[in-house]
Structures are given as C-alpha cells and as structure tokens.
Amino acid sequence: PPIIHREDYRPPDWLVPDIALDFRLDPGKTLVSARLKVVRNGDHAEPLRLDGEGLKLIEVKRDGVALESGVWRLEDDRLVVPIDADEAEISTLVEIEPEKNSQLMGLYASGGILCTQCEAQGFRRITFFPDRPDVLSRYSVLMEADQASYPVLLANGDCIESGEGVEGRHWARWEDPWPKPCYLFALVAGDLAANRDSFVTMSGKTVDLAIWVREADIPKTGHAMAALKDSMAWDERVYGREYDLSQFNIVAVSDFNFGAMENKSLNIFNSRYILADAETATDMDFDAIAGVVAHEYFHNWSGNRVTCRDWFQLSLKEGFTVFRDQSFSADQGSAAVARIGDVRTLRAAQFPEDAGPLAHPVRPESYIEISNFYTATVYNKGAELIRMMHTILGEEGFRKGSDLYFERHDGEAATCEAFVQAMEDATGADLAQFRLWYAQSGTPKVTAKLAHDAGAARAVLTLEQTMPPTPGQSEKQPMAIPLKTALLGKESGTPLARERLVMLTEARQDVVFDDVAETPILSINRNFTAPVVMDAEKDPATLAFLSAHDDDPFARYEAMQQLMVETIIDAVSGRAADHAPVIEAVRKTLADADLDKAFVAEAVLLPSESFVGDQMLIVDPEAIHQAREALRRDLGSRLEADWRAAYAASSGNAFEYSPAAKALRRLRTVALGYIAASGADDAAKLAFGQFESADNMTDRQGALGVLANGGAPERVAALDIFYNRYRDEALVLDKWFTVQAFATRDDTAAAVEELAQHPDFTIENPNRLRALVGAFGANQRAFHLASGRGYAFLADYILKADAINPQTAARLLPPLGRWRRFDEGRGTMMRAELERILAAPGLSKDVYEQASKSLA
Numbered sequence: 001p002p003i004i005h006r007e008d009y010r011p012p013d014w015l016v017p018d019i020a021l022d023f024r025l026d027p028g029k030t031l032v033s034a035r036l037k038v039v040r041n042g043d044h045a046e047p048l049r050l051d052g053e054g055l056k057l058i059e060v061k062r063d064g065v066a067l068e069s070g071v072w073r074l075e076d077d078r079l080v081v082p083i084d085a086d087e088a089e090i091s092t093l094v095e096i097e098p099e100k101n102s103q104l105m106g107l108y109a110s111g112g113i114l115c116t117q118c119e120a121q122g123f124r125r126i127t128f129f130p131d132r133p134d135v136l137s138r139y140s141v142l143m144e145a146d147q148a149s150y151p152v153l154l155a156n157g158d159c160i161e162s163g164e165g166v167e168g169r170h171w172a173r174w175e176d177p178w179p180k181p182c183y184l185f186a187l188v189a190g191d192l193a194a195n196r197d198s199f200v201t202m203s204g205k206t207v208d209l210a211i212w213v214r215e216a217d218i219p220k221t222g223h224a225m226a227a228l229k230d231s232m233a234w235d236e237r238v239y240g241r242e243y244d245l246s247q248f249n250i251v252a253v254s255d256f257n258f259g260a261m262e263n264k265s266l267n268i269f270n271s272r273y274i275l276a277d278a279e280t281a282t283d284m285d286f287d288a289i290a291g292v293v294a295h296e297y298f299h300n301w302s303g304n305r306v307t308c309r310d311w312f313q314l315s316l317k318e319g320f321t322v323f324r325d326q327s328f329s330a331d332q333g334s335a336a337v338a339r340i341g342d343v344r345t346l347r348a349a350q351f352p353e354d355a356g357p358l359a360h361p362v363r364p365e366s367y368i369e370i371s372n373f374y375t376a377t378v379y380n381k382g383a384e385l386i387r388m389m390h391t392i393l394g395e396e397g398f399r400k401g402s403d404l405y406f407e408r409h410d411g412e413a414a415t416c417e418a419f420v421q422a423m424e425d426a427t428g429a430d431l432a433q434f435r436l437w438y439a440q441s442g443t444p445k446v447t448a449k450l451a452h453d454a455g456a457a458r459a460v461l462t463l464e465q466t467m468p469p470t471p472g473q474s475e476k477q478p479m480a481i482p483l484k485t486a487l488l489g490k491e492s493g494t495p496l497a498r499e500r501l502v503m504l505t506e507a508r509q510d511v512v513f514d515d516v517a518e519t520p521i522l523s524i525n526r527n528f529t530a531p532v533v534m535d536a537e538k539d540p541a542t543l544a545f546l547s548a549h550d551d552d553p554f555a556r557y558e559a560m561q562q563l564m565v566e567t568i569i570d571a572v573s574g575r576a577a578d579h580a581p582v583i584e585a586v587r588k589t590l591a592d593a594d595l596d597k598a599f600v601a602e603a604v605l606l607p608s609e610s611f612v613g614d615q616m617l618i619v620d621p622e623a624i625h626q627a628r629e630a631l632r633r634d635l636g637s638r639l640e641a642d643w644r645a646a647y648a649a650s651s652g653n654a655f656e657y658s659p660a661a662k663a664l665r666r667l668r669t670v671a672l673g674y675i676a677a678s679g680a681d682d683a684a685k686l687a688f689g690q691f692e693s694a695d696n697m698t699d700r701q702g703a704l705g706v707l708a709n710g711g712a713p714e715r716v717a718a719l720d721i722f723y724n725r726y727r728d729e730a731l732v733l734d735k736w737f738t739v740q741a742f743a744t745r746d747d748t749a750a751a752v753e754e755l756a757q758h759p760d761f762t763i764e765n766p767n768r769l770r771a772l773v774g775a776f777g778a779n780q781r782a783f784h785l786a787s788g789r790g791y792a793f794l795a796d797y798i799l800k801a802d803a804i805n806p807q808t809a810a811r812l813l814p815p816l817g818r819w820r821r822f823d824e825g826r827g828t829m830m831r832a833e834l835e836r837i838l839a840a841p842g843l844s845k846d847v848y849e850q851a852s853k854s855l856a
C-alpha cells in the first residue's frame with residue numbers, strides 16, 4: 001500500500017465552500033445525494049478529485065445536468081471530474097449499506113441507531129468529497145427516515161425545520177453556520193431519549209444541552225451532564241473560550257471504535273464514556289467520563305474552530321486537547337494524584353511505543369493508514385509537549401500564547417508549527433530548539449549527578465542527555481528539557497534551594513547552586529515537568545528519605561516507585577533483594593496523617609509488571625511476577641496490622657461521589673489487596689464480604705479483582721454472582737471479562753481462551769473485544785507464557801477481527817511487536833505470529849502497517 005509523506009503536502013486544488021446533503025435513511029440501503037459548490041484554488045488545470053470508498057455511484061451532475069459517464073471517471077476509488085470553469089456545482093447520488101458497515105467508519109448501525117464516524121477518513125464512505133481536513137465547508141443537511149424506528153433525527157448545527165412525509169416517514173433539516181472539515185460531519189437517527197439541561201455562556205447566551213441515550217439509560221446520564229456544564233464553565237474561565245452555537249448534543253452508542261468524537265455540536269460517544277451510576281460504574285469510570293466529556297467539548301475550540309491542516313498535524317488538536325482535559329481533571333480533585341495518573345498512562349502506553357518498532361515523532365513523517373497514528377505518542381506525549389511550553393512560559397505567558405493562537409487561526413486549518421509560533425510571538429520566548437520535540441521520536445534519558453562542596457557551600461548538578469536511535473532516526477540532537485529542580489537538606493529534610501526551572505539544552509551541562517551548606521539531596525523533574533527517563537543514581541536510603549520528605553508530591557511518589565522497582569529488579573537479577581526499605585517507606589506513608597488519602601493509595605501501590613519489564617533490557621515475565629509477588633506478600637504480612645487499620649478506617653461509609661469518599665474507596669481496596677497478599681486466612685472472606693455488601697461498583701469490582709487473582713472458593717462464587725447480576729449490562733459485563741483477563745493466576749491464558757468461546761463474547765463489539773483480548777495483551781505474565789499460546793491466541797483474534805473491523809484489529813497488535821525485548825524463545829514465537837499475520841490473505845492496510853513495521 002502507498003506511503004503518505006508529510007513533506008508531500010500540497011494545498012487542495014479545489015475548495016468546497018458549501019455542501020448540501022440529502023439522506024434517505026434506511027439501515028439496508030441509504031441514498032445520499034450531495035451538492036457541492038466547488039471553487040478552483042489557485043492557478044492550475046487539475047480536475048476535481050473526490051475521494052470515495054465502497055460507494056455505489058448512481059449519478060453525477062454538473063450545474064443540475066446529468067453528466068455522461070465519459071465526462072467523469074473513477075480512478076481507483078476516486079471520482080475525477082474535469083471542470084473548465086473556476087466554479088461549478090457538482091452533485092452525486094450514491095447508495096450505501098449502513099447495516100453491513102462492520103468497520104464502524106462512515107454511516108453505520110449500532111443497536112438500532114444510525115450514526116456516523118468520519119474522523120479520520122470516514123466521510124468518503126458516505127459520499128464523494130475531498131476528504132482532507134483543510135477543505136472547510138458550510139453544511140446543510142436534510143435527513144429523511146422512518147418515523148417509528150428513527151423518531152429522533154440529529155445533525156450538526158441547528159435544526160431549522162422538520163416535518164412529516166409520506167408512508168410513515170419524517171424529515172429534518174439541519175444547518176451548521178461554521179465552516180468545518182468533513183471529518184467533523186455527523187448525523188444520528190434513532191429511538192432516543194434526552195437528558196436536557198442548559199448553560200448560560202459568559203456573554204449571556206443560553207445553550208440547550210441534551211444527552212441522547214436509550215430511554216432506559218437516562219438515569220445514568222447525570223454525571224456526564226454535570227461534567228459537560230463544568231467543562232463549559234472551565235473553558236471560559238481558564239482559556240476565555242465560549243461556546244458558539246445554541247445547541248450542544250451528545251449521543252451515546254454501544255459500538256464505537258474509540259472513546260468519543262467531537263463532531264461540531266453533535267458529539268458521538270462510546271456509551272462507556274457517558275453512562276454511569278454507582279451500581280454499574282467505578283470511580284475510575286466516573287473520572288474517565290468527566291475527562292472524555294471535557295476532552296470532546298474542549299475540541300470545539302482546539303480542533304473545530306482551529307483545525308488541522310493535514311493529518312500529520314493531528315497532535316495540534318489532540319495533544320493540546322489532552323493537556324486541556326488533564327488540566328480540567330486536575331482542577332476537579334487532587335492535582336498531584338491526577339498528575340500521577342497522567343504519568344502512569346504515559347509510561348504504560350507511550351514510553352513502550354517510543355522504545356519499540358512503532359516509534360514515531362509527535363508529528364509523524366509518514367503513514368500508510370492514518371488510523372494507526374491515533375497513538376499515545378500523538379495524544380499523551382503531545383500533551384506533555386504542550387505542558388512543557390506551559391511550564392517554560394508560565395501560566396500567564398501560555399495564556400497569551402493560546403489567545404493569540406485562537407485569534408490568529410480561528411476558522412483555519414493550522415499546523416503544530418503555527419501553535420509554537422503563536423507561543424513565541426505572544427511572549428518573545430525562543431522555542432527554536434524546543435521544536436525538536438515534535439520531530440524526534442524516542443524518550444530522552446537524562447542522568448543527574450550532584451556534587452557538594454561543603455566548604456564553599458556550593459552544589460554542582462551535572463546533567464547529561466542521550467536519546468536512543470528509533471526507526472528512521474539513528475542520530476539525535478540534544479533536546480530542550482525543562483526540569484523543575486530543588487535541593488533538600490539530608491538531615492533536616494527542608495528545602496535548601498528554592499525550586500527552580502533548569503533548562504537542559506546541551507548534551508552535558510553543569511548547574512550551580514550557591515549557599516548550600518547542608519548536604520543536599522536532589523529532587524529533580526518535580527511534577528514530571530519533562531517526559532524523560534531520569535537516572536539520578538539514588539541509593540535505597542535516599543529514595544526512602546525522599547518518599548517521606550520531598551515537598552513535591554509527585555517526586556515523593558516517584559521516589560517510592562523507584563525504590564520498589566529497584567527492589568524487584570534486584571530479585572529478578574539474582575541479587576539479594578532487601579524488602580526492608582520498601583516496607584518501611586510504605587509503613588511511614590500509611591501512617592502519615594497529613595497526607596491526602598488519595599495520594600497514599602497511589603503511593604503504596606507496586607509498579608505494574610510491565611513497568612518493571614520496561615526497565616530491563618531483556619524482560620523475564622515469570623521472574624518479574626515472582627519477585628513482585630514476593631514483595632507484595634512481604635508488604636502484606638509485615639504490615640498486616642497497618643493494612644487492617646487502613647481498611648477499617650476507610651470502611652463503613654455510604655456511597656458518595658466526592659474526592660474524599662473516592663480516596664477512601666481506593667485505599668480500602670488497595671488495603672484489601674495487601675491483606676489478601678499476606679495470605680491471611682480470612683482474606684477471601686473479607687473480600688467476599690466487601691463484594692456482597694458493596695453499595696457501589698468501585699468496592700464490588702475492587703473485591704472481585706482481589707478474589708479473581710486468588711484460588712479461594714469465593715472466587716468462582718463471586719464471578720458467578722457478578723455475571724448473573726449484570727449479564728444484561730454490556731458495560732459491566734465487559735468488566736467481568738477484563739477482571740479475568742487481568743488475573744495474575746497461573747491459568748489465566750487458558751481461562752481467556754475459554755472465555756473467548758463464551759456466548760457473551762463477540763469480536764464485533766469493540767468494547768467487548770478490547771475487554772477480553774486487549775486486556776489479555778496487557779497482562780505481561782499471562783500473555784508471555786513460555787509455551788507461546790498467548791501469542792497464537794492474540795494473532796488468531798487479530799486476524800478474525802481484521803475481517804470485520806481493521807482499525808480495532810490493528811490496535812491489538814503492539815504487544816506482539818515487542819519481541820526484541822524478550823528472550824530468544826519468546827522472540828522467535830512472537831515473530832512467527834507476526835509473519836503468520838502478514839501472510840494472511842486479504843489483510844487490511846491497518847494491520848499490514850502495524851505488523852510489517854513490527855517485524856522491520
């Protein structure tokens with residue numbers, strides 16, 4: 001398949017300022033007629049080329065007159081129409097089959113609802129059009145459908161008229177005054193009910209809000225609605241951005257390739273990011289819902305009003321919007337805990353990407369299938385880039401920059417470069433070297449050494465940076481790395497030098513701190529100001545000290561994590577692992593009454609097996625599992641009384657959704673996990689008691705997770721009860737599959753194979769597929785069983801899913817691509833599965849790209 005290169009970008013030959021669409025909706029056969037006003041862009045003689053995919057073309061007209069088929073032609077899937085004038089009206093009539101659309105791109109059916117997904121290139125599966133984000137058009141949409149099956153008809157903008165037709169059909173006309181790229185087009189037709197509310201904007205305009213779901217789900221929409229209103233207020237307060245239409249609609253559907261989609265004024269969501277109540281959703285689900293609702297809403301400015309020139313600029317909207325949703329979430333509760341969560345996600349998903357065969361810059365240079373580039377690098381590392389600019393420029397400078405960016409590019413399709421330029425122009429900062437973050441892939445490694453001259457009361461920090469080679473980039477230049485740094489007194493534990501922002505710009509650089517009389521301890525990359533791997537050569541005692549004394553909560557968490565990782569790695573590497581410093585540090589953290597319980601719950605958690613593996617040259621999944629379990633057991637038994645005290649102190653509260661109540665629930669299940677790890681006889685009974693008496697899903701799922709990892713009879717009982725109670729709640733049943741796929745038991749791989757035969761398992765629903773197969777791929781030990789059965793299982797399901805939904809199939813592949821990091825035996829088997837995938841007939845370009853790059 002062809003490779004698309006960033007440097008080949010050319011402005012569009014033809015613009016389409018206006019489009020009128022007419023849909024005769026029917027799940028079996030939908031007729032789409034499109035009338036495009038086209039205008040030549042620049043001085044050239046190129047014909048009009050319109051993208052299409054899988055469309056049955058019935059008619060082409062120019063200025064209302066049907067064109068003979070010799071006048072236009074189809075080149076591959078494109079419709080080519082030579083036009084002699086500078087302007088024309090080109091109309092097409094096509095037929096599509098939403099019911100057969102299993103890729104969930106374009107117009108498709110989900111649980112009786114007809115809906116669209118056009119980003120990145122789904123619009124071409126609806127009608128012929130220049131399907132690229134730099135062609136902006138005003139849309140007028142007429143929808144017509146059977147009234148009984150589809151009583152609600154929604155599209156972008158405002159509904160300006162509606163009426164009844166013949167034979168039980170009805171229609172609605174929607175107009176969106178804001179020019180937009182076709183990837184933001186949306187329509188929905190279905191039997192839906194609305195939770196309605198309103199929001200008064202900062203200039204006093206009332207916006208009608210509606211969240212559309214199946215009638216029975218209305219009681220689960222309150223949290224999403226509250227999050228939407230909070231987001232609207234937050235964007236006004238923090239960025240000065242006001243909503244710009246009189247309606248804002250959200251629709252939840254069950255079949256969705258991603259989390260949600262920011263279509264102008266008609267967001268379409270995966271139902272898992274809308275529906276929540278205490279009985280069916282965990283606190284994490286609630287938080288994720290608020291984060292995704294905010295994310296999609298924020299796109300109205302960062303993505304819709306200012307969009308992307310081409311798909312290489314995807315991080316312009318996604319990195320910036322993730323940063324905005326992270327900042328919003330941080331403002332809702334504990335900022336430190338939110339930051340810990342951001343960094344965990346980055347390390348779990350992005351660092352491995354940067355270190356593997358699919359590494360790419362935040363602004364990629366080329367792609368085969370753009371859907372493969374909706375990655376943690378573009379989203380989460382992209383957000384870190386924006387965060388670094390925020391750190392460098394400060395709150396006020398950053399706001400000046402974002403104001404200028406929005407003002408300068410409103411209504412345009414812009415580039416990542418334009419964003420950085422606006423930040424520079426608004427503040428006078430020089431971000432020339434910083435731009436490398438967009439171009440160089442890989443995670444920088446920074447080593448830090450601190451030397452202290454007590455006599456001169458001076459400390460010198462020597463920093464060095466290196467960057468590993470990544471695919472297509474063997475040589476790297478030094479990056480501009482902002483590192484918030486402080487020195488703490490080794491004896492007093494108090495700050496010796498005020499936190500300062502050190503800009504590391506050279507390959508090697510010395511930073512001098514004066515007036516440092518007491519022996520200093522280095523606290524660096526505080527609040528994780530830069531997405532780097534930091535090696536500050538700290539011994540266990542120093543890490544333990546920082547975990548108890550650092551005044552930056554993130555640094556405190558980080559010290560504890562590092563202490564835990566090093567302890568586990570010592571054991572894996574055959575060195576005597578001393579658990580005592582970790583146990584003592586955890587004990588102190590648990591006992592520190594001044595600490596926020598939400599922070600405590602995160603700080604005492606052991607790093608995941610995959611994170612430990614990521615720190616090793618060659619990953620030994622079994623040894624990591626055993627070493628981590630040994631530490632867990634020790635932590636459990638040596639601190640059993642502390643865990644029981646923490647458990648008791650966080651129990652007995654009726655459900656409430658508040659930061660304090662959430663913190664207690666989190667700590668409760670963390671403590672329960674350690675009590676179970678201690679091997680205490682009553683642990684399973686305690687967990688089963690929590691499972692049965694829970695008045696909320698956080699406690700129930702937490703207890704189920706603890707039981708699912710063990711071998712007590714309560715395990716099977718709890719899984720059965722859970723299944724029978726929630727078998728009709730798709731989103732909760734997903735949890736039932738995931739909890740078993742994540743289990744740390746010896747038989748997890750076999751259990752997953754069996755679950756794949758369960759009548760409730762289907763590969764057609766992306767949520768269900770990810771709940772079982774995706775979760776299994778993330779279970780390091782089970783997936784990497786030495787027999788290789790995990791690899792064969794994943795490859796089988798990638799191939800099965802590819803025939804139905806290539807995008808979702810391709811997203812399952814990365815765990816197989818990590819073969820270089822495993823021993824010869826495992827690596828050979830993983831490669832063999834990738835080769836088997838590549839050899840499969842009819843492979844999609846989505847999976848082809850991921851598999852071929854993984855083998856290269």
Ligand code: HT7
Pocket residue numbers: 117119120257258259260261262295296299318371374807
């Ligand atoms: N901008 C949205 C991206 C998206 C998407 C991409 C590929 C395939 C399906 C998709 N659905 C939504 C989501 C977001 O970042 O807000």
Ligand code: ZN
Pocket residue numbers: 295299317318321
């Ligand atoms: Zn987004």
